Amino acid sequence: MQLIFIIIGINVVYVSIYTLRMIFVIKGQKFLAALLSVVEVFVYMTGLGIVLKNLDNPWNLAAYCVGFGLGIYIGSVIEEYLALGYVTVQVTVDCVEIELPSKLRECGYGVTSWLADGKDGPRLMMQVLAKRSNERKLLQILDKLCPKAFVVSYEPKNFKGGFWVRMTKPF
Numbered sequence: 001m002q003l004i005f006i007i008i009g010i011n012v013v014y015v016s017i018y019t020l021r022m023i024f025v026i027k028g029q030k031f032l033a034a035l036l037s038v039v040e041v042f043v044y045m046t047g048l049g050i051v052l053k054n055l056d057n058p059w060n061l062a063a064y065c066v067g068f069g070l071g072i073y074i075g076s077v078i079e080e081y082l083a084l085g086y087v088t089v090q091v092t093v094d095c096v097e098i099e100l101p102s103k104l105r106e107c108g109y110g111v112t113s114w115l116a117d118g119k120d121g122p123r124l125m126m127q128v129l130a131k132r133s134n135e136r137k138l139l140q141i142l143d144k145l146c147p148k149a150f151v152v153s154y155e156p157k158n159f160k161g162g163f164w165v166r167m168t169k170p171f
Contacts, residue, residue: 003050004059008067010047014040015071016078023079083133085155091126091142092150094118100145101126107141109134129156 017040024033047064054060093100101113101124110129115122130138135153142149 003054003057004063007047007050007060007063008070010043010050011064011067012071012074014043014047015068016075017043019072019075020078020082023084027084029084083131083135085132087130087132087135087153088156089128089130089135089138089142089151089153091128091146092116092118093124093126093146094120094148095146096122096124098124098146100124103145104128104138104141107138109138 017036021033021036021040024030024036047067051060051064091100096115101111104111104126111126113124113126116125117123128138132155139151139153142151
């Protein structure tokens with residue numbers, strides 16, 4: 001029974017590291033990803049070796065599979081907690097008189113706004129850039145100030161130019 005928990009634990013660690021390494025690669029943090037890959041391969045080879053030596057017990061293979069699934073989940077939770085990078089939030093508001101861009105700027109967000117034509121009339125469009133760790137707070141502010149706003153968020157890949165670039169750190 002102890003071996004089963006060891007196999008699950010090793011795989012949780014391995015897959016969590018794997019998940020974080022992939023995210024670091026996507027975010028352009030090559031050195032950190034390479035460093036994590038060394039640990040990842042060591043943990044992987046250790047766990048795989050244990051399972052291959054004990055294939056006579058199907059519970060060991062099942063433990064490997066359970067550990068893999070738990071590792072994916074835990075790695076995703078860790079990544080959500082770290083909230084690396086930035087998010088761009090596009091906001092569409094049906095009232096163009098509102099001082100929403102100014103209020104968001106006062107809260108420290110970079111905002112670009114313009115008037116647009118919607119199906120039912122003029123709209124205020126805003127593009128707001130924020131750290132991913134501040135996305136939830138931004139959405140709460142938007143919900144409080146303009147609860148009927150249409151909001152779409154996405155992750156920008158690169159930055160070039162603008163005042164915000166001087167304030168941001170590379171991913």
